[in-house]
Amino acid sequence: MKTGLTVETKNLTKRYGNFTAVNHLNLDIKAGESYGFLGPNGAGKTTTLMMLLGILKPTEGEVRISGELVSSDAFNTKGLIGFVPENQSFYEEMSAWEYLMFFAKLYQTERPKERGQEILEHLDLWAWRDVLISGYSNGMKRKLGFARATIHSPDLLVLDEPIAGLDPLGIIQIRELLMAEQERGCTLLISSHILSEVEKTVNRVGIISKGKMVWQDTMENLQQWVTEKQHITITLSSVDNEIIAGFRSLPFVQEVISEGNSLCLVMDQAGDYREDISRFILQKNLILLEMKEEKTTLEEAFVNITENNVQDLTGETER
Ligand SMILES: Nc1ncnc2c1ncn2[C@@H]1O[C@H](COP(=O)(O)OP(=O)(O)OP(=O)(O)O)[C@@H](O)[C@H]1O
C-alpha cells in the first residue's frame, strides 16, 4: 500500500486587483484522506486547486505538499500527483490509447499497458481505444481525463468537479475508481458545488464561500447535524420582531429563520414540540394559517452554511 501525500496551506490568498478570490485559506489534508472541497459557484475552489498544484501563484500565503513548499517551478512531488481539471483540453488528433500511453511514458508508469487496459475497461472505453479523441463525446472525454490522471497510480489525486457532465453509470464508474484509489492509499481532494455528489466518496468536508472556509468537519458529523435537527415552519396572519423574539425565547427552539409571515423553527430531534408551539400561539392570541414539518436535506444544510444563515455549527468554524 502507498502512502498518500499530505496537503497543507497557510493563509493561502489570491487577489485579482481589489477582488479577493481566495482569502487566507488554511487547509490540512492528511495522507490517505478523502477530502471534499465544497462551495457554490465562484467560491474560489478552482483558484485554490490551481495554487495547490503550482499552476497559479498565490498573492499571499503558502502551500506545502508532504511538507515540500510548492512554487510555480517544478517541485519534486509533482510526478506523484494526478489532476482532473475543470475544463480539460486534449490532443484531439490522438487516439485514446496513444494519449494514455504518451502520459504513461511521461510518468514512467510500471506495466503501462495492463494499467491502461484496466482503467479503460472499467470506464467502458476499451472498445473506443483506437478512436481519435476528436470523435469522443463530452462524457467520454471526461472519463478519459480521469484515466490520464490515474494512469501512473498517483499518491495525490486532485479532481475539480470530476463527475460534472457524466451520466449515472459514468458517475458510478468514476466513484468506484476513486474508492479503489483511496484503498490503495492515495489522498483524494475532490471539489464540487453539489454536496450529494461527493457524499459517498469523502470522509471530511471543507466548505468555502466567497474565498473563506466557513465550515469544516467529518462527513459523519455533517450528516449527524442534519438528522439531529427538526424544522417546523409556521405561517401566521402577521409577524413582527416581538413575535420572533417570543419564539426565540422558547426553551426548545434553537433558532428562528423568518421569511415574510412564515417562521422556520429549528429544534432538536428529541421531542415532538407541535403541542407546545400551538399552546404558545394561543397564549399570544396569534392566528395560525399553516404548520408543516420540513425535512432538511444535506443539500439544504449546505446552502444554509454557505449563505451564513447558520453560524458556528460545531465551534470549528474558521473565519
Ligand atoms: N483570472 C481571473 N481574473 C479575475 N477574477 C477571477 C479570475 N479567475 C477567477 N476569478 C474570480 O475568482 C472567483 C473564484 O473563481 P473560481 O473559478 O475559483 O470559483 P469556483 O469555486 O471554482 O466556481 P465554480 O463552481 O463556478 O467552478 C470568481 O468570482 C471569479 O470570477
Ligand SMILES: [Mg+2]
Ligand atoms: Mg471551478
